[in-house]
Amino acid sequence: MDMGPSAIRIAGVRPELEALGLDVREIGGVTASAPELSTLGESATRYLEEVTDVCRRTRDLVRKALDAGCLPLVLGGDHSLAAGSVAGVAGYHGDRDEKIGLLWVDAHSDMNTPETTPSGNIHGMSLAVLLGRGAPPLRALSPSAAVSPEHTCVLGARSVDVTEAPWVRDSGIRVITMSELDERGVNVCVNEALEITTSGTAGVHMSFDLDVIDPQIAPGVGTPVRGGLTYREAHLICEKSSRTGKLLAMDMVELNPVMDHENRTARLAVGLIASALGKTIL
Numbered sequence: 001m002d003m004g005p006s007a008i009r010i011a012g013v014r015p016e017l018e019a020l021g022l023d024v025r026e027i028g029g030v031t032a033s034a035p036e037l038s039t040l041g042e043s044a045t046r047y048l049e050e051v052t053d054v055c056r057r058t059r060d061l062v063r064k065a066l067d068a069g070c071l072p073l074v075l076g077g078d079h080s081l082a083a084g085s086v087a088g089v090a091g092y093h094g095d096r097d098e099k100i101g102l103l104w105v106d107a108h109s110d111m112n113t114p115e116t117t118p119s120g121n122i123h124g125m126s127l128a129v130l131l132g133r134g135a136p137p138l139r140a141l142s143p144s145a146a147v148s149p150e151h152t153c154v155l156g157a158r159s160v161d162v163t164e165a166p167w168v169r170d171s172g173i174r175v176i177t178m179s180e181l182d183e184r185g186v187n188v189c190v191n192e193a194l195e196i197t198t199s200g201t202a203g204v205h206m207s208f209d210l211d212v213i214d215p216q217i218a219p220g221v222g223t224p225v226r227g228g229l230t231y232r233e234a235h236l237i238c239e240k241s242s243r244t245g246k247l248l249a250m251d252m253v254e255l256n257p258v259m260d261h262e263n264r265t266a267r268l269a270v271g272l273i274a275s276a277l278g279k280t281i282l
């Protein structure tokens with residue numbers, strides 16, 4: 001995962017955004033030491049200390065970008081970073097007495113806690129942390145829960161651990177599964193997701209996990225699950241988010257170049273970022 005941001009840069013994210021007339025500022029990378037050199041820690045929260053440190057630095061950079069009047073675009077990397085990036089956006093708006101919406105576009109619901117996780121991987125816990133549940137060091141990145149359930153929507157879920165499912169159902173967040181997307185169509189579902197996340201909020205933070213897309217199109221991800229979004233469905237989500245004019249920040253995560261074919265998934269990520277930041281066909 002550590003090569004993900006480089007792959008997205010190499011795939012041309014900067015020229016693509018500059019072609020839209022945007023002023024692109026690179027404010028630096030957040031690196032972690034190699035897993036084999038880090039302390040594994042508790043088995044229910046693997047590498048908690050390292051991950052917390054990465055999230056804290058991500059939060060602070062996101063905050064710095066917002067203070068400078070920029071829209072933060074966070075490239076990843078492991079989805080655990082969202083515990084930091086969303087905390088940064090929530091903190092900035094919280095200081096202005098504003099709430100934020102969170103659109104979690106993902107094959108997974110990422111709502112495990114140390115009590116429910118089958119793997120101990122923190123990338124499966126980041127949404128829980130943002131809703132105020134999970135490992136205390138990660139929760140401490142925000143003074144209180146970064147987002148409230150009524151402004152949170154998961155879109156594209158098709159892999160929820162049996163141990164995490166009860167809380168996903170009881171949490172009060174809206175989860176639009178792949179099967180609902182199949183049944184009702186992506187357009188109606190995206191409209192609903194954007195309504196939930198932008199009504200009564202300053203705007204929406206879109207946390208986009210590339211594994212939401214079908215692995216035949218996006219093979220370069222950490223945890224592929226078949227039965228995902230098509231190329232156009234993924235673009236429509238980004239295009240419609242842009243059209244709200246209320247996109248506050250975006251994460252584009254879980255790119256794993258080791259699994260990719262000729263940087264195809266990274267190029268896809270660049271196209272989706274461009275759509276979310278205003279690129280249209282005509």
Ligand SMILES: [Mn+2]
Nearest residue numbers: 079106110209
């Ligand atoms: Mn995820």
